[in-house]
Amino acid sequence: MFFISDSPVKTHKFASSITEKFLIENETLIFLINGELGVGKTEFVKGVASKLGFSHADITSPTFVMVNELENNRYKMYHIDLYRVEKKFARSIVYDLLEETQFSLTNKKIVVCIEWANKLLKKREFKLNVGKVVMVDIKVSKNNIRTIKIKF
Numbered sequence: 001m002f003f004i005s006d007s008p009v010k011t012h013k014f015a016s017s018i019t020e021k022f023l024i025e026n027e028t029l030i031f032l033i034n035g036e037l038g039v040g041k042t043e044f045v046k047g048v049a050s051k052l053g054f055s056h057a058d059i060t061s062p063t064f065v066m067v068n069e070l071e072n073n074r075y076k077m078y079h080i081d082l083y084r085v086e087k088k089f090a091r092s093i094v095y096d097l098l099e100e101t102q103f104s105l106t107n108k109k110i111v112v113c114i115e116w117a118n119k120l121l122k123k124r125e126f127k128l129n130v131g132k133v134v135m136v137d138i139k140v141s142k143n144n145i146r147t148i149k150i151k152f
């Protein structure tokens with residue numbers, strides 16, 4: 001499935017609608033987000049966040065923080081940016097976190113957004129059975145036009 005977005009707002013709305021579609025499934029929701037520098041990965045995450053009741057301002061592109069954790073009454077969201085993380089560490093950071101969420105006693109729905117997920121294994125190799133995995137690939141065509149491809 002793919003979507004053409006011509007503005008950040010359209011990207012937010014698309015991300016929100018995709019989130020809504022998968023939220024009904026009773027398991028952790030994991031977005032593996034890829035695309036070149038500045039393509040709109042974080043903008044996509046803002047759309048996910050707003051569907052969960054967080055504000056766009058809660059979503060930052062931190063240079064040194066790898067995992068940003070947000071929580072409200074119903075949801076726990078992890079925003080992970082692997083840009084500066086070496087491949088060999090990326091895997092253990094993410095897998096440890098996912099494993100931890102599996103055993104956590106929270107009754108809140110967990111949503112994980114991972115930018116630069118190509119630092120991890122490919123989806124078919126994403127071995128831990130920890131949730132619903134949705135692949136998001138964003139490409140720039142020209143100016144503000146982005147093609148957002150979704151695989152699940």
Ligand SMILES: Nc1ncnc2c1ncn2[C@@H]1O[C@H](COP(=O)(O)OP(=O)(O)OP(=O)(O)O)[C@@H](O)[C@H]1O
Nearest residue numbers: 005006007008011037038039040041042043144146
């Ligand atoms: N259709 C669009 N969808 C999303 N962002 C867009 C769009 N058109 C223009 N932009 C702009 O592109 C930029 C995307 O920035 P963003 O931080 O989301 O990229 P990123 O992929 O997360 O970058 P990084 O690789 O540094 O993490 C923003 O400045 C946004 O305003």
Ligand SMILES: [Mg+2]
Nearest residue numbers: 041042061115
């Ligand atoms: Mg980003």
